[in-house]
Amino acid sequence: MALLSFQQRWPAFVFPLIFFCLGMVLLPYPGIQNDEVLFANAYFGTAGSSLYSLEIFHHHLPLMALTYLGALKTWLYAPILWLSPPSYLTVRLPVLLLGALTVLLFMRLLEAAHGRRAAIVGGLLLATDSMFILTTCFDWGPVALQHFFLVAGMLLMLTFCTGGAPAALFFGCCCFGLGMWDKALFNWVLSGLLVAAACVFPRELWRRLTMKSVSLAAAGFCLGALPLLAYNVTQGMPTFRSNSSFTFHEFGSKAKALQSTWNGSALLGYIANQPQAGYPRDAQGAMERASFALRAAAGDRRQNRLEAAFYAALLITPLLWFSGTFRKLLFCLIALGVAWFLMAITKGAGMVAHHAVLLWPIPHLFLAMAFAEASLRWRKIGAWLLAVGLLYLAAENLLVTNQYIYQLARYGGARSWTDAIYPLSAEVGRDTAQDVVVDDWGIVDPLVLLHRGQLKLVFAGNDFFSPESSDQKKDWERGLLLSGLWLGHTDGFEEFPGTNQRISKGAASVGFRKELVKVVSDRNGRPTFEIFRFVPATSATRP
DSSP states (O other): OHHHHHHHHHHHHHHHHHHHHHHHHHTTSSOOOTGGGHHHHHHHTOTTOOSEEEEETTEEEEEESSSSBBSHHHHHHHHHHHHSOOSHHHHHHHHHHHHHHHHHHHHHHHHHHTOHHHHHHHHHHHHTOHHHHHHHHHOSSOOHHHHHHHHHHHHHHHHHHHHOOHHHHHHHHHHHHHHHHHBTTHHHHHHHHHHHHHHHOHHHHHHHOOHHHHHHHHHHHHHHTHHHHHHHHHHTSHHHHHSOOBOSSOHHHHHHHHHHHHTTOTTBTTTBOOGGGOOOOOOOHHHHHHHHHHHHHHOOOOOOSHHHHHHHHHHHGGGGTTSTTHHHHHHHHHHHHHHHHHHHHBTTOSSSHHHHGGGTTHHHHHHHHHHHHHHHHSTTTHHHHHHHHHHHHHHHHHHHHHHHHHHHHHHOBOGGGOTTHHHHHHHHTTOTTSEEEEOSTTSHHHHHHHTTTOSEEEEOOTTTTOTTOOHHHHHHHHHHHTSSEEEEEOTTOOSSTTHHHHHHHHHHTTTEEEEEEEEEEOTTOOEEEEEEEEEETTSOOOO
16 A cells, blocks of 8 residues: 555655756856845945835844845845855755745645646656756745645645635635735736636636635735735825836847747756856766766757747637536636737846746646646547657757756856855955955845855945035045945956056046956856056055
8 A cells, every 4th residue: 555655646746856966066166246145234234225124123124125125035034044154055055945836835736636647747847847946946936935836725725625625725825925025026927817717707707706715815915915015105195106117129039038938948058058158167076977978969949848838728728618627727828918919018027937937837737637638538648648758858858958967067157146255255355354346236135145244345436526415425425435345347258347547547537446456267267357456546556
């Protein structure tokens, strides 16, 4: 009996483990990125780290980091940052574990919605999806909590709909509320779910709309989203005022962003350097040698086959009209369509992978149920066709993931993902008493985390020595020139191109020149950061 139980349940153990192991291989390569550690600012209480907070018993309690980004992640990481020294593992291991749990819950959702076969299909596709792995591991979006609350909320709502448990309704809506507090862009997919439920299951929805159920749902949602609601009620609805600009002229570029995210290629060149970046590094260790050998055997694999699989599932869907699965597939398609439409009309949103991936794992839900149901229709060969197709899709996913591993190991992390942040941190940490002025984006927040908020960091700003600056501001800027060390990117690696020239020009206008102290390179030997100071233009060059 125990053996039979293991044979039935092994995918629920193996697939999250596959996801976790792939993530562990990737974790060490990119350097800590600025947006990945926004939560640390609020924890260490650096200046301007919280947009909205409360003071309780003389303790700073952050609630919102940005108008649309809550401080939930800061709360969850507080005990981790208190107990553990900061490192890439401190930042990335918790969200990797959360992603593995999301895979497990997703399989339970599919099993409850359709059956064990669909759970296996969806679980393996999600666990090997390169975009799901990368955006979860590095979580600069952030998206890890978004996916977790979406899947957990859907599972609890399905539990309520099938069993009528009031607690499932309350906690399911609480998950949706927490998703909104974590990141208000959760409203895209939440709106998609609501519209899809109203369109596909109107009678079931109406039957459940009692005073008790509505009250429980509202209470659960408001409890989860309470900090977001409090912020907007007390501050004049800034979340909606500052993030409600719409346009209908960006559909083409956003469709391409969605396509590149779905086929797995979106982050090549963004997280992992392309070969054109140069400074190649030989394989080191058994894992890298295996990755390099696989890439040599299979060639460059920059796209998976999920796009073709999605089109195949669309073709299958009408053939399942008379099955009980058809309405579930229609639910997924409507939810996806509405969520992506809201993303597409939001000005400036949806053009990057960490926005498009907020739709995950609804596409995998659709694929899993469509293919599982179709295989049940073709009884003699359906299971074999499904097994072959699933293994092929998973293998293509793994080859794309290996492409990321290969490029990260061979060419390093790209731009703001550079591992040069670690030697830079070591250099500036030699004297934590001096002022450190940073002149470009992407440097401050990783240093805040790595030094637990102990460095005296000042950001010069993009308007440093602007002609429009007031006299008072110009005096402050002259004071920065006389401060301790300055940090910036080398020419060509600036996050805001022209920063180096602008800063040097501004300093020269008041009689200072830049004096280089040290160049910091990444593990590939690529010069990435500069440590420098400003001295009076008439002074002799220091040896």
